[in-house]
Amino acid sequence: MARVSIKDVAQRAGVSTATVSHVINQTRFVRDQTRQRVVEAIEELNYQPSAIARGLATNATQTIGLIISDITNPFFTAVARGVEDELNRHGYHTIFCNTDEDPNREDEYLRLLFAHQIDGLLIAPTGVQSDRLTRMAEADIPIVLLDRTTPGLDAPLVQVDNEAGGYYATKYLLELGHRRIGVLRGLETISTQVVRVEGYKRALREAGIPVDDQLIVRADPQYHVNQVPPRALHSNRPPVKLTNLQMTPSAFEVLNQLLDLPERPTAIFVTNNQMTLGALHALKERGLKCPQDISLISFDDHDWASLFSPPLTVISQPTYHLGKTAAGMLMRLIKGEPAPAPTTLPVELVIRESCRKIS
Amino acid sequence: MARVSIKDVAQRAGVSTATVSHVINQTRFVRDQTRQRVVEAIEELNYQPSAIARGLATNATQTIGLIISDITNPFFTAVARGVEDELNRHGYHTIFCNTDEDPNREDEYLRLLFAHQIDGLLIAPTGVQSDRLTRMAEADIPIVLLDRTTPGLDAPLVQVDNEAGGYYATKYLLELGHRRIGVLRGLETISTQVVRVEGYKRALREAGIPVDDQLIVRADPQYHVNQVPPRALHSNRPPVKLTNLQMTPSAFEVLNQLLDLPERPTAIFVTNNQMTLGALHALKERGLKCPQDISLISFDDHDWASLFSPPLTVISQPTYHLGKTAAGMLMRLIKGEPAPAPTTLPVELVIRESCRKIS
DNA sequence: CTGTTAGCGCATTCAA
DNA sequence: TTGAATGCGCTAACAG
Numbered sequence: 001m002a003r004v005s006i007k008d009v010a011q012r013a014g015v016s017t018a019t020v021s022h023v024i025n026q027t028r029f030v031r032d033q034t035r036q037r038v039v040e041a042i043e044e045l046n047y048q049p050s051a052i053a054r055g056l057a058t059n060a061t062q063t064i065g066l067i068i069s070d071i072t073n074p075f076f077t078a079v080a081r082g083v084e085d086e087l088n089r090h091g092y093h094t095i096f097c098n099t100d101e102d103p104n105r106e107d108e109y110l111r112l113l114f115a116h117q118i119d120g121l122l123i124a125p126t127g128v129q130s131d132r133l134t135r136m137a138e139a140d141i142p143i144v145l146l147d148r149t150t151p152g153l154d155a156p157l158v159q160v161d162n163e164a165g166g167y168y169a170t171k172y173l174l175e176l177g178h179r180r181i182g183v184l185r186g187l188e189t190i191s192t193q194v195v196r197v198e199g200y201k202r203a204l205r206e207a208g209i210p211v212d213d214q215l216i217v218r219a220d221p222q223y224h225v226n227q228v229p230p231r232a233l234h235s236n237r238p239p240v241k242l243t244n245l246q247m248t249p250s251a252f253e254v255l256n257q258l259l260d261l262p263e264r265p266t267a268i269f270v271t272n273n274q275m276t277l278g279a280l281h282a283l284k285e286r287g288l289k290c291p292q293d294i295s296l297i298s299f300d301d302h303d304w305a306s307l308f309s310p311p312l313t314v315i316s317q318p319t320y321h322l323g324k325t326a327a328g329m330l331m332r333l334i335k336g337e338p339a340p341a342p343t344t345l346p347v348e349l350v351i352r353e354s355c356r357k358i359s
Numbered sequence: 360m361a362r363v364s365i366k367d368v369a370q371r372a373g374v375s376t377a378t379v380s381h382v383i384n385q386t387r388f389v390r391d392q393t394r395q396r397v398v399e400a401i402e403e404l405n406y407q408p409s410a411i412a413r414g415l416a417t418n419a420t421q422t423i424g425l426i427i428s429d430i431t432n433p434f435f436t437a438v439a440r441g442v443e444d445e446l447n448r449h450g451y452h453t454i455f456c457n458t459d460e461d462p463n464r465e466d467e468y469l470r471l472l473f474a475h476q477i478d479g480l481l482i483a484p485t486g487v488q489s490d491r492l493t494r495m496a497e498a499d500i501p502i503v504l505l506d507r508t509t510p511g512l513d514a515p516l517v518q519v520d521n522e523a524g525g526y527y528a529t530k531y532l533l534e535l536g537h538r539r540i541g542v543l544r545g546l547e548t549i550s551t552q553v554v555r556v557e558g559y560k561r562a563l564r565e566a567g568i569p570v571d572d573q574l575i576v577r578a579d580p581q582y583h584v585n586q587v588p589p590r591a592l593h594s595n596r597p598p599v600k601l602t603n604l605q606m607t608p609s610a611f612e613v614l615n616q617l618l619d620l621p622e623r624p625t626a627i628f629v630t631n632n633q634m635t636l637g638a639l640h641a642l643k644e645r646g647l648k649c650p651q652d653i654s655l656i657s658f659d660d661h662d663w664a665s666l667f668s669p670p671l672t673v674i675s676q677p678t679y680h681l682g683k684t685a686a687g688m689l690m691r692l693i694k695g696e697p698a699p700a701p702t703t704l705p706v707e708l709v710i711r712e713s714c715r716k717i718s
Numbered sequence: 719c720t721g722t723t724a725g726c727g728c729a730t731t732c733a734a
Numbered sequence: 735t736t737g738a739a740t741g742c743g744c745t746a747a748c749a750g
Binding site: 003046048049050051052053055056061063070071072074077078080081084085093094095096097098111112114115116117135139277280281284303304307308309310311 | 362405407408409410411412414415420422429430431433436437439440443444452453454455456457470471473474475476494498636639640643662663666667668669670
């Protein structure tokens with residue numbers, strides 16, 4: 001069955017294609033009677049305008065690209081849903097791309113998205129400077145940075161108050177009496193990761209406690225590498241690709257390193273939810289009880305956190321709204337409004353049971 | 360900066376656009392020297408072919424649509440990742456759509472995807488018969504059903520052995536000595552839900568235990584409705600839209616109903632991961648310990664299940680592979696290979712600690 | 719071995 | 735109040 005085109009409709013309604021186009025887009029007046037005929041023809045033929053032909057003609061595709069690291073990470077899942085809901089509200093839709101924090105994949109996707117003439121881009125960049133991204137910005141493609149900044153690109157940013165998050169988490173632990181607080185953090189290229197650690201340091205500084213660099217360890221957020229072996233066919237996770245980045249040890253390994261310190265920390269601040277899983281597994285394996293033996297606070301909440309053993313105390317971030325806000329900002333950019341100021345959404349300490357008071 | 364087109368390249372290289380097109384697509388022989396000139400021109404101008412123009416000309420967009428119920432559901436998250444990985448491998452990309460099990464949203468998305476000339480469709484249908492879907496199939500758009508069937512559409516299906524899953528779960532509970540086994544199940548329109556219950560019934564039948572319909576309760580899988588109030592700005596979940604479907608009580612409510620039965624079940628089989636959360640919250644609120652007071656087995660595993668309190672015994676399904684397999688099948692369909700037979704992937708019982716032996 | 723040209727399905731300018 | 739004609743960027747006959 002060949003696709004029915006605007007010509008078929010025009011013919012059937014006995015008008016020109018121009019008129020059909022105009023009744024569809026309401027872009028100039030059409031006599032009621034004529035319009036009626038066109039509308040009927042459209043329905044009878046079940047006509048659906050071709051969005052790509054329209055795109056060619058108008059240079060606008062109603063499509064935006066969403067580049068994130070991994071949809072499988074609950075943080076990005078919620079963000080993506082927020083994005084999709086907001087864009088859909090405006091009649092736009094989303095092409096989604098997982099980089100796994102790999103700059104090469106990022107580059108490849110940027111190429112693809114550009115080829116497909118996206119009207120705008122939402123990106124949580126890997127943090128490695130990208131010529132292609134710069135070029136897209138120069139080509140006046142509206143871009144909104146999602147959650148993270150990246151060197152060499154000055155675009156509106158929607159983020160969460162990561163510094164405050166690190167600060168709140170640390171301060172809470174300090175109030176509980178902890179003095180040796182370990183940090184399990186992720187890749188250095190990711191801006192949120194460094195900022196969260198800055199919040200941690202500020203809290204220590206205010207409390208007059210020197211920062212001990214031994215207590216800050218860095219892991220690859222793909223926590224499961226080498227630790228939770230994919231159960232072949234039954235794995236729910238994508239196979240792990242060993243890029244350069246992934247030479248960094250996993251959260252599981254690195255936490256063990258922290259626990260082997262002569263003077264072991266009494267509490268740990270984990271800077272994202274994926275590493276929290278690795279950390280929890282490491283504790284479990286060593287037979288360490290949380291919070292009896294060690295306290296743990298994590299960045300980013302999710303639906304399951306309260307069902308964990310123990311229920312997790314976390315810094316919660318408005319993930320869904322982060323996506324929604326960024327998408328809204330992009331829509332405004334696309335509609336030609338001036339570039340909005342960067343937006344920072346608040347975070348919140350959610351106290352459950354994974355941290356305890358010490359004397 | 361205006362987009363550079365094939366004309367610009369042709370001009371710069373001193374050849375015709377046809378030649379440029381042919382070196383790009385390697386679709387006819389071009390003298391080395393000429394090709395070289397074209398390649399250089401492309402690089403100098405940083406030319407990127409327009410995929411939508413090409414789409415118009417060739418009637419193929421390298422784009423496929425993915426319709427699922429909610430990317431926020433970990434099951435679909437993993438499926439989506441599998442789909443994306445596989446499609447990307449073939450140079451295709453994905454437009455993703457969340458229906459929230461709402462047939463109207465499904466219809467709207469189908470319209471959108473058709474307008475955008477997708478080359479193929481991957482859909483976990485809501486289960487309500489859809490004219491538009493039928494029409495798309497008639498228009499020879501390749502379609503692969505993901506995880507579920509739908510009335511009035513005969514398309515290749517990639518699914519999981521849901522019947523066996525229900526059977527294994529029930530059989531395991533029977534082996535532990537349970538005789539009154541409750542079922543917390545989801546919407547009737549969703550084919551997997553009914554099949555899982557059939558597996559349950561078969562196991563009972565084999566054990567000579569009559570099916571007690573009182574023990575089978577139905578909930579809306581959007582478990583959180585009325586139960587876990589969205590924490591305003593800090594919610595990680597999309598706002599709940601009250602469609603007709605959602606007049607069904609939540610898992611939380613329905614489980615309570617089950618627990619109020621004169622002769623309370625000693626074990627519960629929950630037929631998907633979302634309802635499991637509702638169920639766990641309900642148990643927690645009533646102060647019932649699992650598995651001491653009641654055993655629970657759930658359909659679908661995820662990374663967190665082993666960290667729950669208690670670690671969840673589940674029927675695990677190969678979610679990532681489900682998506683990957685379906686996408687692979689769609690690719691074959693698009694490439695013109697004959698419609699493959701329906702594929703059923705195996706499920707697996709993963710025993711952890713949420714079920715106990717009773718006398 | 720390469721160029722010319724006619725569409726693909728639509729929006730839009732210019733006429734009428 | 736409406737139509738005819740042109741072009742968006744590309745591919746694919748057809749021609750040479």
